[in-house]
Amino acid sequence: MSNQTFKSVKIAAVIAATFIGYTTTALAVDEHNVVSGYTAVGAPLGLHGVDPVAFIDIGNRIDGSAAHAIEHDGVAYYFSSEENKKDFVKNPEKYVPENGGFCTYGTSVGKKFDGNPKYAEVVDGKLYVFLSEDIFKAYQKDRSGTISKAEKQWKKIEHKAASSL
Numbered sequence: 001m002s003n004q005t006f007k008s009v010k011i012a013a014v015i016a017a018t019f020i021g022y023t024t025t026a027l028a029v030d031e032h033n034v035v036s037g038y039t040a041v042g043a044p045l046g047l048h049g050v051d052p053v054a055f056i057d058i059g060n061r062i063d064g065s066a067a068h069a070i071e072h073d074g075v076a077y078y079f080s081s082e083e084n085k086k087d088f089v090k091n092p093e094k095y096v097p098e099n100g101g102f103c104t105y106g107t108s109v110g111k112k113f114d115g116n117p118k119y120a121e122v123v124d125g126k127l128y129v130f131l132s133e134d135i136f137k138a139y140q141k142d143r144s145g146t147i148s149k150a151e152k153q154w155k156k157i158e159h160k161a162a163s164s165l
Contacts, residue, residue, distance in 0.1 A: 033114060039069060046101050061117055094125065116132065
């Protein structure tokens with residue numbers, strides 16, 4: 001087995017082991033990673049309730065509030081202020097997480113794993129989230145390659161249920 005193949009197998013094993021440990025992970029059946037259940041705005045919560053505007057515009061991971069919630073494309077997003085909510089409404093595509101909010105590394109290998117904003121990075125104004133610290137570290141070894149692969153894979157898996165991948 002080549003060194004590169006061994007590294008790929010090792011990374012896949014880390015992904016699988018991490019995924020198995022997340023028994024309450026919410027996997028959307030379609031395009032968005034959301035928690036189960038519905039919010040007051042009538043849609044499941046995306047981005048674990050973190051304010052995407054604060055994350056992208058100021059680089060700060062701030063929890064949003066149901067008092068400043070909206071629904072966009074079937075997903076509820078929480079914001080830390082009415083101003084951030086208004087900014088999102090003006091340009092939602094700037095703020096929604098890439099790959100439907102699923103783990104970017106998982107997406108790069110054709111899977112839909114939970115994207116945890118605790119492990120995230122904004123690259124060129126786009127928000128990428130990851131399953132765990134180990135997966136985030138694997139991504140950091142080849143940021144542009146992982147993002148490129150994820151973009152290609154997302155086109156193939158976007159409309160597929162996570163359980164079918």
